[in-house]
Amino acid sequence: MASFGTISLVGMPGAGKSTVGVLLAKLTRLRFVDTDLDIQVRAGATLQEILDQYGYRHLRQLEEQVLLTIPLDHALISTGGSVVYSAASMQRLKAAGPVVYLRASLSTLEQRIAGAPLRGIASDTAQSFESVYAERTPLYEKYADLTVGADTGTAETVAMGILSELSR
Ligand SMILES: Nc1ncnc2c1ncn2[C@@H]1O[C@H](COP(=O)(O)OP(=O)(O)O)[C@@H](O)[C@H]1O
Ligand SMILES: O=C(O)C1=C[C@@H](OP(=O)(O)O)[C@@H](O)[C@H](O)C1
Ligand SMILES: [Mg+2]
Known part of the structure; x- marks a missing residue:
């Protein structure tokens, strides 16, 4: 079986990065990392507690600190949806291996988030989800080495689809 370097998943919250990521890590024998969990361990607080106490900008800063310091070797990295606000983080991920954008429609994401x-x-609470989607979509597109549709199929079939695209 082919061996893979590091693969990173990006996309909106609800796209399936965490769910698909762990399945893809099993398929590829890569080390699974969900940066949301690293943030929580480092901060000693849940993401929600960080947001409530310090606000979304602070969460983005913590996220960047984690992305710039964690080991990236031989890993499947499931990121948080806000990672694309940090050009430095994205540069580091892209240097480690392919960045895969899990693209899902606004309606799919709203259903899953509901x-x-x-x-x-990690955006202003006054900003609508639709507006966040519109703001971030060009960033995901800009950094993606591969874009995969995540609206249809199960998490398993999405993971297998990524594997097959990256094996070509
Ligand atoms: N391909 C899929 N089909 C159906 N539901 C999915 C799929 N991928 C993820 N989900 C569900 O959507 C929700 C959000 O998934 P999650 O992996 O947490 O997304 P993210 O990490 O991108 O925010 C979870 O309830 C998960 O079970
Ligand atoms: O998109 C975002 O702003 C966020 C997404 C979350 O991760 P998922 O994308 O895995 O849901 C988590 O990092 C945090 O709550 C902020
Ligand atoms: Mg996640």
């Missing part, structure tokens, strides 16, 4: 109302977003 199932988890306590999921915070």
Whole structure:
């Protein structure tokens, strides 16, 4: 079986980065990293607590600190949706290997996010989800080495689709 270097998943919250990521890590034998969990361990607080106490800009700063310092070798990195606001983080991820954009429609994302109302977003609470989607979409597109549709199919089929595209 082919061996892979580091693969990073980016995309909006609800696109499936964490769910697909762990499945893809199993398929590729890569070390699984969800940067949201590293942020929480480093901060000693949940993402929601960080947002509530310090605000979204602070969460983005913590996210960048994590992205610029964690080991990236031989890993499947599931990022948080706000990672694309840090050019330095994205540069480091891209230097480590392909960045895969899990693209999903606004309606898919809204349905998935509605199932988890306590999921915070590292953007101004006054900004609508639609506006966040519009703001971030060009950034995901800009950094993507590969774009994969994440609206249809299960997380397993999305993971297998990424594997097959990266194996070509
Ligand atoms: N391909 C998929 N089809 C259906 N549901 C999915 C799919 N991928 C993820 N989900 C569901 O969507 C929700 C958000 O997934 P998650 O992996 O946490 O996304 P992200 O890490 O991108 O925010 C979860 O409830 C997950 O089970
Ligand atoms: O898009 C965002 O602003 C965020 C997405 C979350 O991760 P997921 O994209 O894995 O849901 C998490 O990093 C934080 O709540 C902020
Ligand atoms: Mg996630």
